[in-house]
Amino acid sequence: MAAVTRTRGSRWVLRWLVLVVVAIYLLLPLLAMVEFSTRGAGGTRSLDAWRGIGEDDDLVGSIVASVELAALTVVGMLVLLVPTMTWVHLRVPAMRRVVEFICLLPLTIPAIVLVVGVAPIYAWVTYLVGDSALTLTFVYVVLVLPYAYRAIDGGLGAIDIVTLSEAARSLGSSWFQVLVRVIIPNIRGALISASVVSIALVLGEFTIASLLNFDTVQVVINLLGKRNAGIAVAVSVAALLFAFVLLVVVAYLEPRRRDAQEDDTTAVPAPQEARS
Amino acid sequence: MTDMLAPAPARTRPTGSATRRGAGRRLTAYLGVLPFLAFVTVFLLWPTYIVVTGAFQDDLGRFTLSNIQAVVSGPAYLDSFLVSIGLSLVTAVLGAVFGALLAWAVAEGRPDGLLRRCVVAASGVLAQFGGVMLAFAFLATFGFNGFVTLLLADTLGIDPLSGGGWIYGFAGLAVVYTYFQIPLMLIVFLPALEGLKPQWREASDSLGGSGWAYWRHVGGPILAPGFAGAALLLFANAFSAYATAAALISQGSPLVPLQIRSALTSEVVLGQANVGKALALGMVIVVAVVMTLYALLQRRTSKWLR
Amino acid sequence: MTSRTDSPTTTSEPPAPGGGVEVRLVDLRRSYGSVHALDGLSLDLEPGELVALLGPSGCGKTTALRALAGLEELDSGTVMVDGKDTTRVSAHRRNMGMVFQAYSLFPNMTARDNVGYGLRLRRTAAAARRRRADELLELVGLGTHATRYPHQLSGGQQQRVALARALAIAPQVLLLDEPLSALDAKVRAQLRDEIRRVQREVGTTTLFVTHDQEEALAMADRVGVMSAGQLQQIAPPAELYERPRTAFVAEFVGLTNRIPGTATDGRAQVLGTAVPLLEGSATSGSVTVLVRPESIEVAPDEQGNGRVIAPTYLGSLGRVQVRLHDDSVVLAQVASHQATELTPGTPVRVTVRPTPVLAIA
Numbered sequence: 035m036a037a038v039t040r041t042r043g044s045r046w047v048l049r050w051l052v053l054v055v056v057a058i059y060l061l062l063p064l065l066a067m068v069e070f071s072t073r074g075a076g077g078t079r080s081l082d083a084w085r086g087i088g089e090d091d092d093l094v095g096s097i098v099a100s101v102e103l104a105a106l107t108v109v110g111m112l113v114l115l116v117p118t119m120t121w122v123h124l125r126v127p128a129m130r131r132v133v134e135f136i137c138l139l140p141l142t143i144p145a146i147v148l149v150v151g152v153a154p155i156y157a158w159v160t161y162l163v164g165d166s167a168l169t170l171t172f173v174y175v176v177l178v179l180p181y182a183y184r185a186i187d188g189g190l191g192a193i194d195i196v197t198l199s200e201a202a203r204s205l206g207s208s209w210f211q212v213l214v215r216v217i218i219p220n221i222r223g224a225l226i227s228a229s230v231v232s233i234a235l236v237l238g239e240f241t242i243a244s245l246l247n248f249d250t251v252q253v254v255i256n257l258l259g260k261r262n263a264g265i266a267v268a269v270s271v272a273a274l275l276f277a278f279v280l281l282v283v284v285a286y287l288e289p290r291r292r293d294a295q296e297d298d299t300t301a302v303p304a305p306q307e308a309r310s
Numbered sequence: 311m312t313d314m315l316a317p318a319p320a321r322t323r324p325t326g327s328a329t330r331r332g333a334g335r336r337l338t339a340y341l342g343v344l345p346f347l348a349f350v351t352v353f354l355l356w357p358t359y360i361v362v363t364g365a366f367q368d369d370l371g372r373f374t375l376s377n378i379q380a381v382v383s384g385p386a387y388l389d390s391f392l393v394s395i396g397l398s399l400v401t402a403v404l405g406a407v408f409g410a411l412l413a414w415a416v417a418e419g420r421p422d423g424l425l426r427r428c429v430v431a432a433s434g435v436l437a438q439f440g441g442v443m444l445a446f447a448f449l450a451t452f453g454f455n456g457f458v459t460l461l462l463a464d465t466l467g468i469d470p471l472s473g474g475g476w477i478y479g480f481a482g483l484a485v486v487y488t489y490f491q492i493p494l495m496l497i498v499f500l501p502a503l504e505g506l507k508p509q510w511r512e513a514s515d516s517l518g519g520s521g522w523a524y525w526r527h528v529g530g531p532i533l534a535p536g537f538a539g540a541a542l543l544l545f546a547n548a549f550s551a552y553a554t555a556a557a558l559i560s561q562g563s564p565l566v567p568l569q570i571r572s573a574l575t576s577e578v579v580l581g582q583a584n585v586g587k588a589l590a591l592g593m594v595i596v597v598a599v600v601m602t603l604y605a606l607l608q609r610r611t612s613k614w615l616r
Numbered sequence: 617m618t619s620r621t622d623s624p625t626t627t628s629e630p631p632a633p634g635g636g637v638e639v640r641l642v643d644l645r646r647s648y649g650s651v652h653a654l655d656g657l658s659l660d661l662e663p664g665e666l667v668a669l670l671g672p673s674g675c676g677k678t679t680a681l682r683a684l685a686g687l688e689e690l691d692s693g694t695v696m697v698d699g700k701d702t703t704r705v706s707a708h709r710r711n712m713g714m715v716f717q718a719y720s721l722f723p724n725m726t727a728r729d730n731v732g733y734g735l736r737l738r739r740t741a742a743a744a745r746r747r748r749a750d751e752l753l754e755l756v757g758l759g760t761h762a763t764r765y766p767h768q769l770s771g772g773q774q775q776r777v778a779l780a781r782a783l784a785i786a787p788q789v790l791l792l793d794e795p796l797s798a799l800d801a802k803v804r805a806q807l808r809d810e811i812r813r814v815q816r817e818v819g820t821t822t823l824f825v826t827h828d829q830e831e832a833l834a835m836a837d838r839v840g841v842m843s844a845g846q847l848q849q850i851a852p853p854a855e856l857y858e859r860p861r862t863a864f865v866a867e868f869v870g871l872t873n874r875i876p877g878t879a880t881d882g883r884a885q886v887l888g889t890a891v892p893l894l895e896g897s898a899t900s901g902s903v904t905v906l907v908r909p910e911s912i913e914v915a916p917d918e919q920g921n922g923r924v925i926a927p928t929y930l931g932s933l934g935r936v937q938v939r940l941h942d943d944s945v946v947l948a949q950v951a952s953h954q955a956t957e958l959t960p961g962t963p964v965r966v967t968v969r970p971t972p973v974l975a976i977a
């Protein structure tokens with residue numbers, strides 16, 4: 035089978051060549067960050083920069099603020115999207131296109147543009163609600179709309195929510211009960227994905243926070259970079275790793291893709307009933 | 311229609327005497343979407359409106375074309391558009407090519423393997439989470455005191471990267487941007503690649519096609535719209551990006567987003583208060599055109615890869 | 617997973633259609649880890665013959681077919697086509713037409729371009745290619761659909777185009793892997809006849825994989841029954857049904873009762889009747905006899921050897937389940953009027969007709 039093994043071999047070589055080259059390109063900067071953040075005086079290694087993370091009050095404060103902001107954004111996103119999308123699916127299908135269009139709109143409006151338009155509105159927000167960084171929640175909910183919408187739409191599409199809710203309604207549930215007892219448990223996976231994407235986006239967001247002058251973690255890291263690059267780099271590595279772990283965990287929570295199984299023509303088939 | 315027998319009011323179309331109640335119910339149904347609409351109106355539609363109308367208003371709110379004129383005729387502004395578009399173009403092409411190769415290498419493996427999950431997760435982080443931190447990553451690698459800069463100086467005794475200064479120029483931006491474009495390409499392109507059915511390859515083989523024939527006549531044409539669409543998405547992504555450039559470049563404003571930054575943060579020049587909005591409008595137009603093309607191509611692909 | 621070389625095709629002109637070739641698979645072996653997908657499979661196909669491979673899920677049918685197509689590597693064994701050893705020839709040089717279960721049409725090409733693909737690779741002139749493609753589309757009854765894309769065709773139509781595409785290259789061998797399983801019952805029966813008709817017309821040696829016994833029995837010249845990577849028996853449909861060689865074949869094809877009996881010199885005593893034994897039977901001592909429902913007679917009898925449990929009325933005929941006095945249950949085929957008369961609880965006498973049966977120890 036000489037011909038066969040040779041071509042299989044060349045594909046294999048090409049595949050690993052690509053993987054290794056891209057891996058180097060993508061991992062080199064991360065390794066450089068680790069190296070950079072562990073530099074000590076006179077060519078020694080030291081963890082001072084890493085220890086510095088906990089000692090910098092501005093940084094710790096901003097981390098707390100950003101985490102709170104992420105949590106609030108997730109809550110806001112869920113409260114805004116889940117009932118609305120369920121309702122639209124069930125009662126006003128005519129509005130589906132509209133809601134979809136609005137939710138995907140932020141994809142064509144860069145954050146830097148949004149901030150231009152939102153700045154005058156935040157003058158009012160600050161006046162009415164106060165000037166805490168947590169007020170960013172409003173605009174962050176808008177920012178995560180496209181990603182959250184896609185995740186939740188996928189979840190709703192995968193179950194037959196019309197039949198489910200009609201069954202529940204015929205058994206005497208109120209709309210609220212349908213939502214809480216029937217819909218939400220059935221799209222839990224989608225809600226988790228939507229939440230994780232939102233968390234990642236909020237923790238990584240810089241544009242709006244910086245231009246509206248709120249001290250979130252990214253803004254503080256950026257300032258810190260000018261003052262103490264070691265700590266800034268160390269906290270960047272930590273944040274990237276944290277996000278990576280978060281996404282790996284989510285990947286394992288998600289059910290295995292259905293069509294991946296379908297395509298596998300040689301998957302172990304279920305034992306067939308004996309014909310006798 | 312017997313209303314009493316209808317178990318749930320949900321999808322029964324009202325007829326006859328039920329029409330009035332039905333219409334009322336329909337109205338209530340629309341009311342359910344109201345909170346959502348109210349929210350997006352205040353925080354999405356209104357800001358968009360402010361940008362679009364503001365671009366055509368002077369400092370006192372009167373209609374004018376002077377902002378647009380300033381952008382079109384001011385060499386700094388126009389240049390920033392050209393540089394932004396050029397940078398987006400270069401990094402979209404580089405990101406698309408290398409990202410597609412990476413996607414292919416990943417798709418060759420097991421669909422639920424560890425490699426695939428790790429690459430996808432890492433791509434998610436780098437493509438959407440990076441921002442400021444990517445700027446630091448590159449400073450730590452290629453900056454004046456960067457790992458690679460020092461390594462080259464120490465081992466080779468040379469300084470081919472001219473002390474890390476290049477990183478603040480076009481080349482540096484291109485490298486940094488490509489760094490988040492490749493992972494984005496992977497995320498966008500992997501599903502299209504996995505939509506290729508193994509049967510197509512086998513059918514082509516059994517009909518006498520070599521690997522090259524398959525890619526030329528079947529695999530290539532099927533993926534082409536998806537590839538082009540993904541490249542457009544990458545273009546829009548690079549064009550909209552702000553954080554990395556802002557963290558890297560604190561003096562000068564070679565890119566449109568950085569021009570907007572200085573319009574927002576610097577002293578307002580009399581009569582120029584709304585130039586930032588005109589710049590923003592320009593960005594929206596570019597991105598909207600690109601995203602529309604993207605959506606059209608996407609529709610084509612999904613028809614084939616159903 | 618599949619074997620392919622990337623050099624351009626330079627296959628010689630395909631043989632003229634009509635002349636089927638002989639195919640021999642000799643002792644094919646292929647394992648995936650500890651699973652023996654093919655465990656010494658040998659199978660011969662006569663020129664122009666349609667052989668159906670039948671067997672339970674996972675018994676290696678697809679693997680056998682793909683090995684013949686060159687899409688699956690073999691651990692050992694030989695594939696002979698038209699007297700030539702093709703074991704090491706890669707798939708795109710074997711000149712075999714393959715029809716897959718589903719989704720195999722190229723979505724970016726019209727029906728006509730799909731059918732013409734193989735000819736295009738063979739550098740056939742565009743006009744000739746088009747003529748041949750239209751001819752074949754006509755043959756499968758889709759002459760008017762030449763410019764449709766796959767997503768504009770129904771599942772049955774897609775499979776017909778796939779068949780036309782496979783036939784277009786005038787393949788030496790036609791390979792069909794459950795081409796009908798994604799279709800509904802009616803389209804399936806119709807397409808089944810059509811495939812048979814087309815195959816007869818073209819005369820290509822054909823291997824057809826299915827796990828639907830009705831399909832296999834209805835279409836094939838000979839049916840091969842596979843189990844666990846091996847061929848159990850290959851025979852014309854009637855012989856397979858009437859003279860099964862192994863218990864597996866007897867029970868996999870059609871319905872079978874297992875009834876205890878005793879065997880002596882070529883015959884078995886079953887329920888008071890001496891029946892002749894088939895080749896391959898156990899020939900002495902206590903045996904289990906495999907009897908078809910239609911070889912069992914049931915008559916009302918107060919002094920009988922069983923009682924009716926449940927009659928089933930099936931229209932043109934009926935079936936009756938009877939519990940014998942030794943507590944075993946047998947299934948008999950009866951005339952439909954009998955099925956209505958034999959109410960549950962009726963005492964009956966069950967006997968066996970003296971048709972040849974298989975006995976196992």
Ligand SMILES: Nc1ncnc2c1ncn2[C@@H]1O[C@H](COP(=O)(O)OP(=O)(O)OP(=O)(O)O)[C@@H](O)[C@H]1O
Pocket residue numbers: 299300301302303648651652653671672673674675676677678679680827
């Ligand atoms: N690529 C593979 N990797 C691992 N095991 C495989 C592979 N392909 C086939 N097998 C195993 O080999 C055995 C035979 O598979 P094959 O697909 O030939 O069965 P089949 O008779 O076609 O079944 P079905 O009727 O379900 O299509 C099965 O046990 C299957 O799990």
Ligand SMILES: [Mg+2]
Pocket residue numbers: 677678679
């Ligand atoms: Mg199979």
